Amino acid sequence: MSQISDNDRQALRDGFARFLETNANEEKLRQGIASERGYDEGIWGQMAAMGLLGIAVPEDLGGIGGGAVDVALVAEEIGKKLLPVPYVSTCVVAAELIARFAPVSVQRELLPKISGGTLVVSVGGAGDCIPYADDENSLSATHGNDGWAVSGDVSYVPHGGHADYHLLGTMENGSQALYLISASENVSVSPMTSNDPAQRLSRLHLTDAKAVKLEGLAPSGLGQASMRSIAAAAAEQAGAARAIFDITMEYLRTRYQFGRPIGSFQAMKHMAAELLVEVESATSAALTAARMIDAGSVDAAKFVALAAFTCKDAFRAVSAQAIQMHGGIAYTEEHIAHLYWRRARASIPLFGHSDHYREQYLKAREAAL
C-alpha cells in the first residue's frame, strides 16, 4: 500500500512533468541516445534528487515506500518523453525483488544507491515474464566455497552495457531462481544491434560470475514484484502512446493542404477518433492495473495482463498511424515519430509478448468464472 497521500502524489507528478517539459525536449533525447549510456545522465540524477527513483523502495531502506499507482504516474511521464532511462528495470523490477528477497546486507548496500541514482541494474528482456529470460538464456548456477557462481549466455538485456549489476534468472528443478551479479571481468558484454537506437540491447557471457542468490522466492511475493513491474512498463507505454497521439493531433490542426488544415478532412478525423479509443483504453488499463495491485485485489493479475497487451498494442498502433497521418515528413529520420514507433515495436516482445499476455488474460477470466 502506498505511503504517499493523494495530494503529494499529484504534486510529485506535476513537478516531474514540469521538469520534463523544460529538460527533456527532442534535442536532449537525441543527445542522450548518442551518448555513451544512451540516456541523459543529468535527467537521471535530477530524478534521483526529486525522490522518483526510490518510490518502490521501502522507507526504512532510504526510499518512499510508494505503491504501484505512484510508480505508474512516474513511468507514464517517462513514456511521454520517450526517456530511455533504466527506470523500470532498476527502480521497479530490481528494487522490488531486492527489497523482498535479497539478504539484508545487500538491501542496505544497494537500495539506497538505487534511490540515489548511482546504481543501475539490468534485467533480461527476453522470455515471457519479468525478470526471467527463459527462451534465450543458457545460464546455470553452481555453489562453491565462495558462494554462488553463474555461467552461460543471456541475450536481449536492455541497459546491459553500463549496468552495475545484472539481475538474471535460471530454471532449477522446474522453478525459477534469481541471481544478482555485479559487473566484473567475469561478465563480458557485447552490444546487439538494435532496431530502436534508444533501446540498446546487450548479450552477456558469464564465466563463473560471482552471484548473490535471491532466496525464498515465494510465489506471492514474486507475483507481486512481477505484477508491479509489468504495470510500470504498461504505464510507460500508455504515456508514450498518448504523447505521440498528441503530437499528431497538433500536426493535423496546423498543417495546411488544399487550403485547409488536414485535420478538417474526414479521412484524418476518423483515424484520429479510432486512435483516441486506443489511447484512452491504454490509460484506463494501466491505471486500473496499478490500482488493483495497490488494493490487493484478487483480480489484479487479470488486470495486469490486460494492461500489458493493451498498452503494448495501443502504443504500436498509435505510433504506426502517427507516421501515416504525418505523411512524408515522418518518413524522415529527423522527425520524432519514428522514435516512438521504434520504441513501440521494441515493446511488443520485450518482457513478454502481447500474445502471451492476451492468453494470460483469458486464463484469468476463465479462473474467475
Added chain:
Amino acid sequence: MTICDRNSSPEEIENAVDTWLDAHWDSDRRCAKGDSSYDEATWLKTVFEAGFCVPTWPTEWFGLGLRQKQARIIEKAFAKCKAPGHSRDRFHLGAITVFKVGSDELKRAMLPTLLTGPICCLLYSEPNAGSDLAGVRTKAIPDGDEFVITGQKIWTSNAQEAEYGMLLSRTDWDVPKHRGITFFLFPMKQDGVEVKPINQITGESEFNEVFITEARVPASHIIGNLNEGWTSFQTAIAYERLIMGQGITERQGKSKADSEPQLIRLARKYDKYDDPAVRQKIAQALAYRELNNLNMERAKEEILKNGSSSLMSLGKLAMSRIQHGEAAIATDLMGNEALLDGEESLDAANVNFDAAKAYMNSIGGGTDQIQKNIIAERVLNLPKGPDLDRNTAFRDVKSS
C-alpha cells in the same frame, strides 16, 4: 416526506429504500402491495411521489438531491426485486431533456406527467434527414398559442405506446438550417398522427414511421426557445449516445459480468477452445468489452470530479467494434451451423440476431462515421470541414 438526502450514508439509503420497497412492492406477484396485478400508472405515481424516479434531481424538481453514487443504491434495490420506475434520471430521455433545458413552466406542467407515463419517443430522423439531422423538413406553423405540425418522421421506437415525443421541426425556412429549428414536446395521442411499424433486418419491428398531418402542439411545449431547437436537441442526443455506449441495445443477458461469456461457451461447444488462434481472438474481444467498461468507469470518476468527461463520447464507438467483432467471431466458431436460424439452431439464431443488431449501435443515434466526426471536432479540437449549406437559407438548400 423525504426519506433520504445528500447527507445520508450508503447504509441509511439502503435501509430507507429497502424498507420502502417492503412496504409498497410485492416482489412475488410483481405488483404493488395489496394489488392483484401490476398497474403501471399507479405504481409509477407511487415511485414518483417517493422521489425514487429521479433521485439525483433536486427536491423541488421531484427528486431527492442525491449524488450519482447514492442513486445507484436505489437502482440496485429496485432492480433486485424487479420493481419498475427507478433511474428515470438516467434513462427517460424526454424527462431528462425537459429537466435540463425546459422552462420552469414546462417542467412544472409536464415532468410529473412524463415521469409517471411511458418513456417519450424520439421524432428526429426523416427520410431526407438522417446523418444530416439539421436538415429536418417537418413544418411547424404558428396558429394562435399552438403550432400546426406536418411532416414524416422515421426510426421512432415506442411510437405506439408513447404519449409524448420529442419533435424536431422547421419553424424558419429563411435562415441557415441550424437556426430555424424548434424542439417540441409533442402529444402523440391525437388525430393526424399515424404510426406504421418498420420491419427490420433483425426480424424485429421496434421502429416506426410516424406520419404527422396538421397535428397540434401548444407553444408552451417548446423545449428551450423558438428557433433554438438545435441547441436544446444537443442535450437530448448526448444523453442518448451516452446510454448506447453502455450497451443498452444488446440482447438481455448477453454479457452479464459474472456468467461465462458467450464466446467461451460457443468455442467450447464447437470444440475450438484449445486453438491458440481462437483463444487470441476471444481474449481480445473480451478485452475490448472490459476496456470499454474501464473507460466508462473513468468517465464517471471524471464527471464526479470535474462535472464532465470527454471519455463518454467514446463508449458508443467502442461498443460498435465490440458488437460487430463478437458477432463475427461467434459466426466463425459455429462453422456451417451459422447458416441456420430459428428453431433449427438457437445458437445460430442468437448469433445471427446479434450480427444484425450490432448495426443498431453503429447506425442508430448517429452513425459511427458521424460519431467519429464529433469526437474529432469536439474532443480533439480538429477543425470543422467546409459545410456547404451552413450559411444558406434553408429553403435554398439542395436535397435529394
